[in-house]
Amino acid sequence: MDRVFNTVLIISSISATLALLLSIANKTIANYGNKKITINDDKEYIVDGGDSLLSSLIENEIFIPSACGGKGSCGYCKVKVDSGGGQTLPTELGYLTNEDREEGVRLSCQLKVKEDLSISIPEELFNLKQYEYTVNFIKDVTSKIKYLSLNLPEGKEIEFKPGQYIQILVPQYKENDEEIYRAYSIASSPASKNYIELFIGYTGGICTTYIHKYLNAKDKVSIIGPFGDFYYRDGSSEMIMVAIGTGLAPILSILRYMKEHKIDRKATFYFGARTRDDLYALEEINELERALPNFTFVPTLSRPTEKCDWTGDVGRVTNCLEKYLNNIEDKEAYLCGSPRMIDSVVDMLKERGMGEEQIYYDKFE
Numbered sequence: 249m250d251r252v253f254n255t256v257l258i259i260s261s262i263s264a265t266l267a268l269l270l271s272i273a274n275k276t277i278a279n280y281g282n283k284k285i286t287i288n289d290d291k292e293y294i295v296d297g298g299d300s301l302l303s304s305l306i307e308n309e310i311f312i313p314s315a316c317g318g319k320g321s322c323g324y325c326k327v328k329v330d331s332g333g334g335q336t337l338p339t340e341l342g343y344l345t346n347e348d349r350e351e352g353v354r355l356s357c358q359l360k361v362k363e364d365l366s367i368s369i370p371e372e373l374f375n376l377k378q379y380e381y382t383v384n385f386i387k388d389v390t391s392k393i394k395y396l397s398l399n400l401p402e403g404k405e406i407e408f409k410p411g412q413y414i415q416i417l418v419p420q421y422k423e424n425d426e427e428i429y430r431a432y433s434i435a436s437s438p439a440s441k442n443y444i445e446l447f448i449g450y451t452g453g454i455c456t457t458y459i460h461k462y463l464n465a466k467d468k469v470s471i472i473g474p475f476g477d478f479y480y481r482d483g484s485s486e487m488i489m490v491a492i493g494t495g496l497a498p499i500l501s502i503l504r505y506m507k508e509h510k511i512d513r514k515a516t517f518y519f520g521a522r523t524r525d526d527l528y529a530l531e532e533i534n535e536l537e538r539a540l541p542n543f544t545f546v547p548t549l550s551r552p553t554e555k556c557d558w559t560g561d562v563g564r565v566t567n568c569l570e571k572y573l574n575n576i577e578d579k580e581a582y583l584c585g586s587p588r589m590i591d592s593v594v595d596m597l598k599e600r601g602m603g604e605e606q607i608y609y610d611k612f613e
């Protein structure tokens with residue numbers, strides 16, 4: 249009996265010692281304590297060591313672009329690390345160019361904060377915030393595009409430039425078991441600080457399926473933004489605007505801004521769609537034509553049917569632009585839509601002598 253008692257006592261003591269060692273190990277090995285992140289040689293943040301740089305920054309309401317939610321599969325969360333951070337990890341290599349590596353650029357979602365870090369990020373990222381919107385209105389504007397109007401709570405406001413985009417946080421839902429961010433351009437004017445409007449096309453992806461099949465009026469939507477260097481630039485040169493599909497959204501934001509500020513620059517908006525049913529927001533664009541005497545809208549259909557009863561331009565938007573563009577003297581371009589469309593318009597404009605600094609674009613599928 250004594251032998252059994254002694255054995256139980258020894259095993260219990262060993263277990264207690266192991267638990268104590270484990271707890272000490274957790275505190276000393278896995279717990280890195282507080283670490284300091286210095287940003288742009290200016291701002292300092294004390295964070296819990298051991299978390300990813302991306303989540304440590306989010307904790308401090310500094311939002312780095314990320315489309316994969318920190319899984320290391322989008323490559324958007326690049327940050328220049330000036331000191332600390334250790335060696336680049338194998339999981340980062342596929343997203344970093346040689347130039348990135350030479351400059352110390354890292355994927356912030358992969359880098360764990362195990363020591364003090366000094367990093368550099370663009371100043372505008374400090375303006376990014378997370379907002380909780382409520383769906384005010386959601387409706388179809390074509391068979392594949394939904395219009396969304398989202399309201400902020402009373403007293404809350406968002407600042408953005410006409411043409412910029414936000415990222416929607418898509419929650420888990422029946423057909424999706426992970427949270428992800430997806431980017432969409434704002435269609436409303438920056439003057440409307442309490443709400444935003446979006447046009448979201450259905451692609452069958454996680455976010456567009458959520459928006460088109462599951463999102464309803466009064467639902468909450470978490471949004472980060474604003475992002476992007478595609479936005480209206482002040483000036484007097486003529487504007488050439490080209491878009492297809494939901495690329496109309498940022499152009500509409502720019503035109504609304506121009507109307508509100510009585511900016512009467514010469515501007516032509518070439519918009520490509522397949523059939524008449526794929527055209528939308530026409531009523532407002534026609535109203536903008538009346539309000540802005542130097543603005544012209546040129547829609548073109550690539551596949552008009554008899555039912556379209558179409559007497560306007562026919563063909564791809566690139567061909568339409570080629571047909572009407574006499575010269576590129578004192579002009580600048582704002583392009584929105586698929587990479588294929590944008591690449592071919594950029595090539596054409598460059599061939600005609602337009603400099604890269606006069607071409608602004610936002611590519612998305």
Ligand code: FES
Binds near residue numbers: 313314323356358
């Ligand atoms: S957040 Fe997507 S790779 Fe880092």
